[in-house]
Amino acid sequence: MxxxxxxxxxxxxxxxxxxxxxxxxxxxxxxxxxxxxxxxxxxxxxxxxxxxxxxxxxxxxxxxxxxxxxxxxxxxxxxxxxxxxxxxxxxxxxxxxxxxxxxxxSNPAPTIDRIIVPIKEKINLEAIAQVVAGVSREQDVEITLFHAVDDESDVPDGELLLSEVSDELTVLGIRSDQLSRVVAVAEKPLQALIEAAYDHDVVIMGEEEPTIRGRLFGETSDRVAEQTVGPVLVVRRPLALAEDRDETDE
Amino acid sequence: MTEQDGDSPPGREGPSDESLVSPDPAVDVGEAADEVTVLESGTELERTIDLRGGLAIGVGTMVGAGIFVFPGLAAGNAGPAAALSFAIGAVIALLVALPTSELATAMPKSGGAYYFISRGMGAPFGAVVGIGLWLGLVFASAFYLVGFAQYAVAVLEEIGASAIIVESVPFLAVLGVGFGIILTALSMFGTENTTKLQNAIVSLLLGILLIFLVYGSLDALGLFGRETVPEQFAPYGVFSIFTTAALVFTSYLGFAQVATVAGEITKPGRNLPLAMIGSVGIVGTLYVVTILVSTGAFGSERLATFGETAIVEVARSYLGLPGAIAILFAGLLATVSSANASILSSSRALYALSRDALVPPHLGRVNLRYGTPHIALTLVGGPTVVLVAVGRTEVLAEVASFLHLISYGLMCVALVVIRRSDPEWYDPTFRVPGYPAVPVVGAIASFGLVAFMQPLSQAVGAVVSVAALVWYLAYARDVSLKGVQADA
Structure with missing residues (x-):
C-alpha cells in the first residue's frame, strides 16, 4: 500500500x-x-x-x-x-x-541521543521495529532494546527475543553498532523500565495488548510518560489486529 | 419512521412562493458525521456525548421538579387526578419531542429550539424564542434553586437544627441565592468535566427512586397490608386537571435541552431522538407512579399540607427514617442537578443569539483561561438569584413553562413550514411519524396549555415575550441570518 x-x-x-x-x-x-x-x-x-x-x-x-x-x-x-x-x-x-x-x-527533550525500546512480548514486534527503524535510520542515535524478566531462568528467553528484534532492525537498515541489548531481572518490570529510561532521552514502546475500545493507551505507556522526563512514542497495533478488535466490538 | 414525501422532487407546490427557508441552513454547517463535525475550513468539532450522556442531560434536568417539588402542590390542586395532569404533560412533551427530534437530526447544531425556529421561520420569531429560552431557563433555574433551598431546610429540620430557621425569616431565600451564586461560579471557573458526575448522579437518583416507587406501589396495592386512603379521583373537577398540568409542565422542560447540545452528541441520527423521547418516557412514568404512590399514602388533602417536600413524608410513611433520609438526599441532588443543567443550557441559548448578532456578540465570548462563556453565565446567574430572592414556586414554574411552551409550539410550526418548503439541505435522519397530525396537535396543545395558567404567570410570560420582540425591533431588525433569505 x-x-x-x-x-x-x-x-x-x-x-x-x-x-x-x-x-x-x-x-x-x-x-x-x-x-x-x-x-x-x-x-x-x-x-x-x-x-x-x-x-x-x-x-x-x-x-x-x-x-x-x-x-x-x-x-x-x-x-x-x-x-x-x-x-x-x-x-x-x-x-x-x-x-x-x-x-x-510529548515531554520536553533537550537532546535526543539515546532511545530505549522496551520489548514486552512477541506481539506487535514488527510494527515496533518499523517505527524504531523509521525514526532512527540515518540519525545519530543509540538504541537500547530492553526486556524485563522476574526470574533469572527467563533470561535466555529474553535474550532470544531481543536478538530477534535486533536482527529485524538490522534488516531495516539500522547499523549494529547503534544497537545494544539489556535484559533486566526485576520484580517490578515497570519500575525497572522507568529506571532504565532515566539515562535515555526517548522511549519507544508498543501499545498494550488489546484493550477495550476507548482506551488507546494501555496504562503502562501513560505511566511511563508521567514518570520519565522524555517523550514517549507509542507504537499502535498493526491495522489487521485493530480491525479484528473492532469487529469483536460490534 | 420514514414516511411521506421522502424523496419527492422539490417544487411540487410550484416554485415555493413564500419560502422562508433558504437553500442553505446555517452559519457554519459543516459535515456532520457520527463522531465529529468537519467544517469547511477543515477544523473539526469532536462529538463527545453518547446516548447515556444525552439521557442523563434530559432526565437530570427534568427529574428534579416533578418528583421532588410538585407532588404536594399538584395533589392539593387536583387530588389523585394530578397523576393524569402529569400524564397530559408527558403526552404534550412527547408530541413536541418527536418534531424536535426531526429538526435536531436535520440541524444537529448548538442552540436547539432557537436555531430551528430562526432557520425555519426567520429572525423575529428566532429572537422571541431565543430570548424566551434564555429567560425561561432563568426562571426554571430559580424554581429549582427554591426547591433546593426547601430541601436544605428540611434537612436542617430533620437533624434538629430548626431553631436557627425560625429566627431568621428569609432563610430560604438566603440558601437559594447562596447556592445559585456557587453554581454560577462553578460553571465559570470549573474546568473539570462534569458529564461523568452528572451521569453518576442521575444513576444514583434513578436507583433510589426505583426502590422507593416499587416498594411504594406494592404497598399501596395492599401487598403489605396497607390500606390506601380512599378518596374521589378528581375532587376538584376536570378543569383543575388541566390547570395542574399547566403548573407541572415545568417537570418536562429538560428534553429540549438535549437539542441544545445536538452538536456534541455522537451518532446524532440515532441518539438524539432516543435521548429526547427516552428521557420523557422515563420521567413521565416516574411522575405518574410517584403521584399515585403519594396520594395513596396520605390522601391529597393531607399531602398538600406538606408543601414542596411532601415526597419526604411519603417516603417516611413507607420506609421509615432511612427512606426519608434517602429521599432528602436525593432531593438535594436532583434539584441541584436540574438547576445546574438549566444554567448551562441558558448560557447556550445566549450564545446562539450572540452568534447571530441578535444580542451583542461579545456576550458569547469565551474566556481563554477557563474556556467558559463567563459573560453569558453571569447574565444567567445574576437574574436567577434575583428571582430566587423574590419569586414564588408556582409562578416561577409557570413562567418557565410559558416561555418554553411558546417555543415548543413554534418548533412544531417550524417543522411544518420547513417540510412544506422542502429546502434541499433538509435531510433529517429521523422523520416524525404521523405527520402532519403530530406537529399540528403538538403546536395546539403547547399553546393551549398556556391558557390554563394563573393570570400572573401569563402576564409575566407575555411581558417577557413582548419585550423580546421589542428588543428585536430596536436592536436587531437589520440583522440578516445566514441561511435565511434576506426578504424573509
Missing part, C-alpha cells in the same frame, strides 16, 4: 496552551510523515462551536508555526485541528482515521 520504510506518527499538541514540540523531537521525526493534531480541550460548559469561532484563527496560526518547524527539518506534515471535550477520544479517532503507526506522548 504505502512505502513501508516511511512511518506515520501522530503528534498531538495542546494548541493555545503553549505546548511546544521539542526541537530534538522534530529532528527525530524528520524522516516520518507527521500527522500534527492541534487540539483545544474545552470544558463542557462551552459549545465546541463557541470556542471554535473565537480561537480558530489563532489556533491555525500556531499550528502553522509547528508545521513550518517540522517541514524545515524535512518531515512531511498533515494537520488536523479539533475542538473537543475529550482529548483522548480525539487522539484515538485521529490515530485510526489517519492510519498512524505511532503516537507521541
Amino acid at each position: 504505502r512505502n513501508t520504510t516511511e512511518i506515520r506518527v501522530l503528534v498531538p499538541v495542546a494548541i493555545l496552551k503553549g505546548q511546544v514540540i521539542p526541537d530534538q523531537m522534530v529532528r527525530l521525526l524528520s524522516r516520518s510523515t507527521v500527522v500534527l493534531l492541534g487540539y483545544h480541550e474545552i470544558p463542557e460548559q462551552t459549545a465546541p462551536e463557541q470556542a471554535r469561532e473565537q480561537f480558530e484563527a489563532k489556533a491555525r496560526e500556531e499550528l502553522q508555526e509547528l508545521v513550518d518547524a517540522f517541514e524545515s527539518r524535512g518531515a512531511t506534515v498533515e494537520t488536523r485541528l479539533v475542538f473537543t471535550h475529550d482529548e483522548s477520544q480525539t487522539t484515538e479517532r485521529i490515530a485510526t482515521e489517519a492510519d498512524c503507526d505511532a503516537v507521541l506522548l
Whole structure:
C-alpha cells in the first residue's frame, strides 16, 4: 500500500496552551510523515462551536508555526485541528482515521541521543521495529532494546527475543553498532523500565495488548510518560489486529 | 419512521412562493458525521456525548421538579387526578419531542429550539424564542434553586437544627441565592468535566427512586397490608386537571435541552431522538407512579399540607427514617442537578443569539483561561438569584413553562413550514411519524396549555415575550441570518 520504510506518527499538541514540540523531537521525526493534531480541550460548559469561532484563527496560526518547524527539518506534515471535550477520544479517532503507526506522548527533550525500546512480548514486534527503524535510520542515535524478566531462568528467553528484534532492525537498515541489548531481572518490570529510561532521552514502546475500545493507551505507556522526563512514542497495533478488535466490538 | 414525501422532487407546490427557508441552513454547517463535525475550513468539532450522556442531560434536568417539588402542590390542586395532569404533560412533551427530534437530526447544531425556529421561520420569531429560552431557563433555574433551598431546610429540620430557621425569616431565600451564586461560579471557573458526575448522579437518583416507587406501589396495592386512603379521583373537577398540568409542565422542560447540545452528541441520527423521547418516557412514568404512590399514602388533602417536600413524608410513611433520609438526599441532588443543567443550557441559548448578532456578540465570548462563556453565565446567574430572592414556586414554574411552551409550539410550526418548503439541505435522519397530525396537535396543545395558567404567570410570560420582540425591533431588525433569505 504505502512505502513501508516511511512511518506515520501522530503528534498531538495542546494548541493555545503553549505546548511546544521539542526541537530534538522534530529532528527525530524528520524522516516520518507527521500527522500534527492541534487540539483545544474545552470544558463542557462551552459549545465546541463557541470556542471554535473565537480561537480558530489563532489556533491555525500556531499550528502553522509547528508545521513550518517540522517541514524545515524535512518531515512531511498533515494537520488536523479539533475542538473537543475529550482529548483522548480525539487522539484515538485521529490515530485510526489517519492510519498512524505511532503516537507521541510529548515531554520536553533537550537532546535526543539515546532511545530505549522496551520489548514486552512477541506481539506487535514488527510494527515496533518499523517505527524504531523509521525514526532512527540515518540519525545519530543509540538504541537500547530492553526486556524485563522476574526470574533469572527467563533470561535466555529474553535474550532470544531481543536478538530477534535486533536482527529485524538490522534488516531495516539500522547499523549494529547503534544497537545494544539489556535484559533486566526485576520484580517490578515497570519500575525497572522507568529506571532504565532515566539515562535515555526517548522511549519507544508498543501499545498494550488489546484493550477495550476507548482506551488507546494501555496504562503502562501513560505511566511511563508521567514518570520519565522524555517523550514517549507509542507504537499502535498493526491495522489487521485493530480491525479484528473492532469487529469483536460490534 | 420514514414516511411521506421522502424523496419527492422539490417544487411540487410550484416554485415555493413564500419560502422562508433558504437553500442553505446555517452559519457554519459543516459535515456532520457520527463522531465529529468537519467544517469547511477543515477544523473539526469532536462529538463527545453518547446516548447515556444525552439521557442523563434530559432526565437530570427534568427529574428534579416533578418528583421532588410538585407532588404536594399538584395533589392539593387536583387530588389523585394530578397523576393524569402529569400524564397530559408527558403526552404534550412527547408530541413536541418527536418534531424536535426531526429538526435536531436535520440541524444537529448548538442552540436547539432557537436555531430551528430562526432557520425555519426567520429572525423575529428566532429572537422571541431565543430570548424566551434564555429567560425561561432563568426562571426554571430559580424554581429549582427554591426547591433546593426547601430541601436544605428540611434537612436542617430533620437533624434538629430548626431553631436557627425560625429566627431568621428569609432563610430560604438566603440558601437559594447562596447556592445559585456557587453554581454560577462553578460553571465559570470549573474546568473539570462534569458529564461523568452528572451521569453518576442521575444513576444514583434513578436507583433510589426505583426502590422507593416499587416498594411504594406494592404497598399501596395492599401487598403489605396497607390500606390506601380512599378518596374521589378528581375532587376538584376536570378543569383543575388541566390547570395542574399547566403548573407541572415545568417537570418536562429538560428534553429540549438535549437539542441544545445536538452538536456534541455522537451518532446524532440515532441518539438524539432516543435521548429526547427516552428521557420523557422515563420521567413521565416516574411522575405518574410517584403521584399515585403519594396520594395513596396520605390522601391529597393531607399531602398538600406538606408543601414542596411532601415526597419526604411519603417516603417516611413507607420506609421509615432511612427512606426519608434517602429521599432528602436525593432531593438535594436532583434539584441541584436540574438547576445546574438549566444554567448551562441558558448560557447556550445566549450564545446562539450572540452568534447571530441578535444580542451583542461579545456576550458569547469565551474566556481563554477557563474556556467558559463567563459573560453569558453571569447574565444567567445574576437574574436567577434575583428571582430566587423574590419569586414564588408556582409562578416561577409557570413562567418557565410559558416561555418554553411558546417555543415548543413554534418548533412544531417550524417543522411544518420547513417540510412544506422542502429546502434541499433538509435531510433529517429521523422523520416524525404521523405527520402532519403530530406537529399540528403538538403546536395546539403547547399553546393551549398556556391558557390554563394563573393570570400572573401569563402576564409575566407575555411581558417577557413582548419585550423580546421589542428588543428585536430596536436592536436587531437589520440583522440578516445566514441561511435565511434576506426578504424573509
